[in-house]
Amino acid sequence: MQLAERLGGMTWRFRFPGTLRARLTFVFSGLVLLGSVLVTGALTRDALKTELAAQARVGEHTLDAVVAAVAAGMPAERLYGLDGYVNRLADDPAVNAIRIVDGAGGKLYEYVGPPASAAWYTRLLAGESSLPRHLRASAVSPSGEPVRIEIALADGPLDTVARAIALRGGAASIGLLLLTFALAYVALARFTAPLKPLTQWAREFSRGNWKPKVQLIASSSREIQELNQAFSDGSAALRHYISSLSEARELLEHNETQLRKLIDGMHEILFELDNEGRLVFLNPAWESVTGFRIEDALGTPFSDYLAEEDAARDFLPARLAEMHEKNRELSLRSASGKRLWVSLDADAQFDSSGNFTGIIGTFGDITKSVELNRLLSRYQDELYHMSVTDPLTGLYNRRHFDTQLEVILSDHLAKNRPVCLLLIDLDGFKFINDTYGHPFGDEVLRTTAQLLRALVRRNDYIARLAGDEFAMVLKNTNLDNATRIAQKLHASISQTRVPLPVGSMQLQSSIGVAEAPTHGQNAQDLVSAADVALYHSKRRGRNRIEVLSPDVSQAMMSIFSQGFQLRNALEQGNIHPAFQPICNMSSGKPVAYEVLARMRINGSVIQAKDFIAVAEELGLTRDVDLHIIRTALAHTPVNQALFLNVDLSSFNDRAFVTELAALLQPACASGRLITIEITEREAIPISDTLREDIQTLRSFGCKLALDDFGSGYSTYNFLNQFRPDYLKIEGSFVRGMLENESDRKIVMHIHELAQSFGMQTIAESVENEATQKALREMGIRNAQGLLFGAPRLAS
Missing domain, CATH: 3.20.20.450 (EAL domain)
Structure with missing residues (x-):
């Protein structure tokens, strides 16, 4: 019972042979078997067609004989004789049944053989349209009565023919199949023998043995020869490729290690952003520079660490795809709250389809450099201010005056605008220094500078040239207006008193006035002319204003021009x-x-x-x-x-x-x-x-x-x-x-x-x-x- 249940529960599956030789043998045998079956079927079909034709002739002959007997006028009383005649006709194996009826349908005679239906293979081969087969005919008896005759052919002979041919064809097919199987197996065993070492070679390859000790079998088949050569060449190429791949892998691992060390040892921050502007990669320099932990920073928007709003807007997702920065200065927040300055190099990244994928870039810490540059800039501004101004009075110094006067003259004379120069010298300043000391003398100079600042017009220019000598450049001013301004300045200085520990001191000044282009068209000539006027002011008693006459002698101008050089030489x-x-x-x-x-x-x-x-x-x-x-x-x-x-x-x-x-x-x-x-x-x-x-x-x-x-x-x-x-x-x-x-x-x-x-x-x-x-x-x-x-x- 258990065995029956096991057998009943088993699922029978046909397993195709695993080897190529067996498979090809089965295929060839199957093809031969199929051919035999088709040939046997064709032969059987032809035999059935022949048998059907013979039965048809027999049936037609029998039908003609019955029709002739009826027509001969056998009377009804001699029906026995007809019956015997028809029975003899019905003895033919091809006839299965004979039936004779009158016009009214009454049965006059009927013969029916044993019942037999054609087998399925007979119907398949002979065709359903050929079975069953009935022959009919009509006749008239001598008495004038109509008679109908029907004959049915038998299927038994057809089955006999079909079985006989099928048995003979099956026996022939089995013999041919066995012969074909044996021949195919032997032939294929010989033809496929070279494939076995190739299979072993491939199996060794799969196990990682790139140099298998398998001897390939030579073959006269060109395909096998080519396959052997291909395996041999492929094996060499594969060994070379695997060797190269192994070397490349080692080199890649080495480079990856070196790259990792390089990235980890970089002083610059290496970063990567996704297409939403979030940090997805940071090297260790991030922590050492900013103080923020990498774990905390990853996944957060990079704009959160920017100290300036303009820079943060550039890192919004809508603008990232356009990013291409080189040496851009940015300000970052640090964990300590200190502002950091970095130099940004960053580019947008795209995949092969042109889709924006994110940002890759670096930050270099330039905080010290920026602070140093700003400090240097401030120092440079201070040095420049010190180089062009007098530290005691805050006015421009002689160096700045020399260059600026040339600029003023070049600009105004080209537009036919006059420029006047006032040289102011404090009378008795050396006596003030010697008597009251240099601190008091410095106070006198600062007081004079304040007077000049208070009286100078908006666009005019003032400077301290030497110890007690000042200059005022009056732009777009003729000699008459310059004289009035000089008189106002002289009166202001004369009314100024500098307090002393006991009492006060009244200041006095000598002023020389010259005009360009009347007295000179360049800075040296104009200064020389004003110097001559100042010299005359001092020669004529000091504490006065002297305006240089237009007809001053060239010899006097030459002397003072040389004097200008001499003063410069002394100062420098x-x-x-x-x-x-x-x-x-x-x-x-x-x-x-x-x-x-x-x-x-x-x-x-x-x-x-x-x-x-x-x-x-x-x-x-x-x-x-x-x-x-x-x-x-x-x-x-x-x-x-x-x-x-x-x-x-x-x-x-x-x-x-x-x-x-x-x-x-x-x-x-x-x-x-x-x-x-x-x-x-x-x-x-x-x-x-x-x-x-x-x-x-x-x-x-x-x-x-x-x-x-x-x-x-x-x-x-x-x-x-x-x-x-x-x-x-x-x-x-x-x-x-x-x-x-x-x-x-x-x-x-x-x-x-x-x-x-x-x-x-x-x-x-x-x-x-x-x-x-x-x-x-x-x-x-x-x-x-x-x-x-x-x-x-x-x-």
Whole structure:
């Protein structure tokens, strides 16, 4: 019972053979079997058709015989004889039934054989239209009565024929099938034998063995040969590809590791945003720069970390697809609340279909750089402000004035608009400084600057040029209006009183006025013209306004133009000391050096004789002398003896005497040998004050020399009054003494005069050995000139 249930519950499934050889054998056998079945069916069908035709003939013959018998007029009483006749006809196997009826349908005769229906295969092969088969005919008996005759053919013979042919065809098919199966199996076993090692090779490949030890079987089949070759080539290519793939994988893993280290070690922030502007990737630099944790930041909108609204709007989802930034400065919030500055490089990303996918970019921390640049910018602004303004008064300085005046003149004169220049100089400012001290003098300068700011018009320009000298540039103003403005300014300054610890001081000023283009079409000419006017103001008693006359002499303008250069040279340190040796003619060695003034302009060196007259005219001799002495003392060794030139007229300025003494006293105290070389360029009366000043200098240790004796304003009275230590013989006499007897006698006379006063003589302008020899024969020991060395600037 259990076995029956198992068998009943089993599902029978046909499994097709697994091997290619078996499958092909089954296919070939099936094809042969199918062919046999089709052939057998065709043969059976043809046999059935033949049998059907034979039965049809038999039926027609029987029908004709019955019709003939009826028509012969067999009477009804002789029906037996007919019956026997028909029965004999019905004995034929092809006839299954015979029926004779009269016109009224009455049965006259009927024969029915055993019932038999054609088999399904007979009906299939013979055709349903051929079965059942009935033959009918009509006849008339001799008595004139109509008779109908029906004959039915039998199916049994058809089944017999079909079975006989099917059995014979089936036996033949089975034999052929077995033969075909055996032959196909053997043939295919031979043909498919090379496939087995190929299969083993593929199996080894699947297990990861890229070099299987399987011997391929050679075959005469071109396809198998090609397949073997393809497997062999494919195996080599596959091994090479797998080797390359393995190397690429290792390289990729190495590069990925390196890239990860690089990304993790980057000082810049590497980030990625999705198409909604949310952070989806950040490297560790994010935490070190911003202080925010990466886990907290991922998934949040990047715009939340931007400190500026304009930048945050650029990171809205609607604008992200257009992003392409390079070195853009952005401000980020940090976890500590401090604002960070970063440099952004970012680009929108798109897939192969052109759809926007997000943003990839980097941030570099430039906070220190931005802060440093801002600090530098502020420092630069401050330095520029310091470079163009006077720190004491806050007005523009001389440097800015020189450049700005050129700009103003270029702009206004091109439009035929006049420009006037006012130079304002405070009278007695040096006395104020010396008497009340520099702090009070600074207060006076600041007060004057405030007056200028209060009175200057909106578009005009003011500057401090030097110690107590100011400038006001009046734009689009003619000489008459400039004069009225100068008068108003002069009155305001005169009414100003600066408080003192006790009482107050009233200020006074001298003002020079010049106009462009009347007095000059460039800055230098206009300043020179205003300087000339200021000079006339001071010459005519100070505390007044002087307007330069249009017919001022060109010679006067030339002097002041040079004076302008001289002032600039003094302010910019372009007046330099030059040193000429004074030598002992016996040894040829220097005993001292005379300090001479030189001016350097645009690379050219100008001797003192070319600018000292201008200095005297403008009262700058004292400034030049003090500058040269100060520079020479600062840049020469202490053991170097110096001859310092001082104009005798400079002693009339008490401030000069005070400053000279302040320079020479510490120099002499340090052991330096200094000789004051007096130069007389004009007749100066010898006063008690002058004697006291020179005696004071001598008390420091200074010696005294009289320059260019024998020419100019040098007098015997000076020799008698001061008894100098050295007497320098005028060079023109020395140069001519060999050709001119008079010059030789003058040189001899001066030397003898010096000896009588106990002085040493120094011959100037000694240029050759013959002159040196003649001087030595006279007894003169010291000399200077080109023979011993030309003046040289300090290195």
